[in-house]
Amino acid sequence: DAEITQSPRHKITETGRQVTLACHQTWNHNNMFWYRQDLGHGLRLIHYSYGVQDTNKGEVSDGYSVSRSNTEDLPLTLESAASSQTSVYFCASSETGTRKTFGSGTRLTVV
């Protein structure tokens, strides 16, 4: 069965370190997204991609970057982790605009 997987599920890192969160989907979806979830804010869009070599900034992109070298993967990099980036991160993919399939999430703690 097709799926979307995120790794790691949990990560603790220190302030200032570079961190990369992985997202891999086997749906062959062109569209991929990264969200962060914080209490009281729902899910906020960080970056998104509509295809290979395409990346776009979302509403909370500062301090994050993505790259899309193939259809399956959209890794999210925190260039220099800050405590404000402690959050739960969700990757999602979609083919059409009607619904997204989400990964299980990565809980990141920056200490």
Add this chain to the structure above:
Amino acid sequence: AQKITQTQPGMFVQEKEAVTLDCTYDTSDQSYGLFWYKQPSSGEMIFLIYQGSYDEQNATEGRYSLNFQKARKSANLVISASQLGDSAMYFCAMISGGFKTIFGAGTRLFVKA
């Protein structure tokens, strides 16, 4: 600017009763879509229901229905015959102008036995 507003941080409902979760939205686009997702305590995001802005009928999926009132810009979720397993966080979301989706802050539903 596009915005989703969920005004109910928490809701209680008795098992087997119906409950309505409120959602209002704001967009200047004529074509858009509205979603509801469920997030149980395990954390995954589960798609529940979708309504397109041009759909004339309200969307239904089993016990879930979306009460779409375009003029009022509201897209309330109605859950009929609540079950204990419905206890979860519920997010209203909107897609417009591409494939980006914006989410509301969520409503936590508690179903009482």
